[in-house]
Amino acid sequence: MASQPTVFFLNGPNANLYGLDKSGLYGRDSFESIRQRCEKHAATLGMRLDFRQSNHEGVLVDWIQEARLEAEGIVINAAGLTYTSVAILDALLAFEGPIIEAHMSNIWKREPFRHHSYVSRAATGVIAGLGARGYELALTAMSDLIGATSPA
Secondary structure, eight states: OOOOOEEEEEEEGGGGGGOOOTTOOOOOHHHHHHHHHHHHHHHHHEEEEEEEESSHHHHHHHHHHHHHHHHHHEEOOOOGGGGTTTHHHHHTTTTSSEEEEESOOOGGGGGGGGGOSSGGGGSEEEESSSSHHHHHHHHHHHHHHHOOOOOO
Protein backbone atom coordinates (compact mmCIF):
# COMPACT_ATOMS: atom_id res chain seq x y z
CA MET A 1 0.00 0.00 0.00
CA ALA A 2 1.40 3.40 -0.98
CA SER A 3 2.01 5.85 1.81
CA GLN A 4 -0.19 8.90 2.14
CA PRO A 5 1.16 12.16 0.76
CA THR A 6 2.14 14.69 3.41
CA VAL A 7 0.96 18.28 3.42
CA PHE A 8 2.44 20.92 5.69
CA PHE A 9 -0.15 23.44 6.88
CA LEU A 10 1.81 26.39 8.26
CA ASN A 11 0.24 29.17 10.32
CA GLY A 12 1.97 32.41 11.21
CA PRO A 13 1.89 34.91 14.06
CA ASN A 14 -1.15 35.08 16.30
CA ALA A 15 -3.04 32.26 14.58
CA ASN A 16 -2.86 30.49 17.93
CA LEU A 17 -5.29 33.17 19.18
CA TYR A 18 -8.14 32.18 16.82
CA GLY A 19 -11.45 32.16 18.64
CA LEU A 20 -10.18 34.59 21.29
CA ASP A 21 -10.57 37.78 19.21
CA LYS A 22 -13.52 39.73 20.61
CA SER A 23 -14.21 41.33 17.21
CA GLY A 24 -14.97 37.90 15.78
CA LEU A 25 -12.94 38.72 12.66
CA TYR A 26 -11.43 35.24 12.65
CA GLY A 27 -14.52 33.39 13.85
CA ARG A 28 -15.24 31.67 17.12
CA ASP A 29 -13.39 28.42 16.49
CA SER A 30 -10.24 27.96 18.54
CA PHE A 31 -6.94 27.22 16.84
CA GLU A 32 -7.00 23.73 18.34
CA SER A 33 -10.51 22.99 17.05
CA ILE A 34 -9.50 24.22 13.57
CA ARG A 35 -6.43 21.98 13.69
CA GLN A 36 -8.60 18.99 14.60
CA ARG A 37 -11.09 19.75 11.81
CA CYS A 38 -8.27 20.03 9.30
CA GLU A 39 -6.62 16.80 10.42
CA LYS A 40 -9.93 14.95 10.15
CA HIS A 41 -10.63 16.43 6.71
CA ALA A 42 -7.12 15.63 5.45
CA ALA A 43 -7.54 12.02 6.57
CA THR A 44 -10.78 11.72 4.56
CA LEU A 45 -8.84 13.00 1.54
CA GLY A 46 -6.07 10.43 1.99
CA MET A 47 -3.42 12.90 3.14
CA ARG A 48 -1.19 13.09 6.18
CA LEU A 49 -1.38 16.61 7.63
CA ASP A 50 1.41 18.30 9.55
CA PHE A 51 -0.37 21.34 11.06
CA ARG A 52 1.96 23.87 12.68
CA GLN A 53 1.96 27.43 14.04
CA SER A 54 4.74 29.82 14.96
CA ASN A 55 4.97 33.47 15.89
CA HIS A 56 8.52 33.58 14.48
CA GLU A 57 9.46 34.24 10.86
CA GLY A 58 12.66 32.16 10.93
CA VAL A 59 10.81 29.13 12.26
CA LEU A 60 8.35 29.36 9.36
CA VAL A 61 11.25 29.61 6.90
CA ASP A 62 12.85 26.53 8.50
CA TRP A 63 9.59 24.60 8.17
CA ILE A 64 9.19 25.59 4.51
CA GLN A 65 12.72 24.35 3.87
CA GLU A 66 11.92 21.13 5.75
CA ALA A 67 8.86 20.68 3.53
CA ARG A 68 11.17 20.43 0.50
CA LEU A 69 12.16 16.98 1.75
CA GLU A 70 9.11 15.95 3.77
CA ALA A 71 5.96 17.19 2.00
CA GLU A 72 4.23 17.04 -1.35
CA GLY A 73 2.42 20.36 -0.77
CA ILE A 74 2.18 23.39 1.51
CA VAL A 75 -0.87 25.28 2.70
CA ILE A 76 0.20 28.50 4.39
CA ASN A 77 -1.42 31.34 6.26
CA ALA A 78 1.61 33.48 7.02
CA ALA A 79 -0.72 35.90 8.86
CA GLY A 80 0.94 39.30 9.41
CA LEU A 81 4.12 38.07 7.70
CA THR A 82 2.15 37.70 4.47
CA TYR A 83 2.59 41.43 3.82
CA THR A 84 6.20 41.82 4.91
CA SER A 85 8.31 38.70 4.52
CA VAL A 86 10.58 38.38 1.53
CA ALA A 87 12.33 35.57 3.45
CA ILE A 88 9.14 33.49 3.47
CA LEU A 89 8.61 34.26 -0.23
CA ASP A 90 12.14 33.12 -1.09
CA ALA A 91 11.71 29.89 0.88
CA LEU A 92 8.37 29.20 -0.83
CA LEU A 93 9.88 29.84 -4.27
CA ALA A 94 12.44 27.09 -3.54
CA PHE A 95 9.62 24.57 -2.85
CA GLU A 96 8.80 22.53 -5.94
CA GLY A 97 5.28 21.35 -5.05
CA PRO A 98 1.97 23.19 -4.99
CA ILE A 99 1.39 25.97 -2.47
CA ILE A 100 -1.97 27.27 -1.37
CA GLU A 101 -2.20 30.57 0.47
CA ALA A 102 -5.13 30.58 2.91
CA HIS A 103 -6.56 33.41 4.99
CA MET A 104 -9.45 33.30 7.45
CA SER A 105 -10.53 36.84 6.53
CA ASN A 106 -10.87 38.47 3.13
CA ILE A 107 -7.60 40.40 3.06
CA TRP A 108 -8.82 42.59 0.17
CA LYS A 109 -11.67 43.98 2.30
CA ARG A 110 -9.31 45.01 5.06
CA GLU A 111 -6.68 47.72 5.47
CA PRO A 112 -4.84 48.67 2.26
CA PHE A 113 -1.48 47.30 3.50
CA ARG A 114 -3.05 43.82 3.53
CA HIS A 115 -3.87 43.99 -0.19
CA HIS A 116 -0.33 43.01 -1.20
CA SER A 117 0.82 39.50 -0.36
CA TYR A 118 4.39 38.35 -0.85
CA VAL A 119 3.14 34.78 -0.39
CA SER A 120 0.86 35.08 -3.44
CA ARG A 121 3.90 35.39 -5.70
CA ALA A 122 4.75 31.75 -4.88
CA ALA A 123 1.23 30.40 -4.42
CA THR A 124 -0.52 28.09 -6.84
CA GLY A 125 -3.82 29.49 -5.54
CA VAL A 126 -5.36 31.65 -2.81
CA ILE A 127 -8.40 31.06 -0.60
CA ALA A 128 -9.51 33.95 1.60
CA GLY A 129 -12.51 35.17 3.53
CA LEU A 130 -14.22 31.88 4.28
CA GLY A 131 -13.04 31.43 7.85
CA ALA A 132 -12.13 27.95 9.03
CA ARG A 133 -14.11 26.47 6.12
CA GLY A 134 -11.52 28.03 3.83
CA TYR A 135 -8.84 25.95 5.51
CA GLU A 136 -10.78 22.77 4.67
CA LEU A 137 -11.32 23.99 1.10
CA ALA A 138 -7.58 24.61 0.80
CA LEU A 139 -6.97 20.99 1.81
CA THR A 140 -9.50 19.75 -0.75
CA ALA A 141 -7.78 21.79 -3.45
CA MET A 142 -4.38 20.50 -2.33
CA SER A 143 -5.64 16.94 -2.53
CA ASP A 144 -6.60 17.54 -6.16
CA LEU A 145 -3.24 19.18 -6.92
CA ILE A 146 -1.11 16.38 -5.49
CA GLY A 147 -3.37 13.56 -6.61
CA ALA A 148 -4.15 12.18 -3.16
CA THR A 149 -6.67 9.38 -3.09
CA SER A 150 -9.28 8.91 -0.40
CA PRO A 151 -8.82 5.82 1.74
CA ALA A 152 -11.11 2.91 0.85
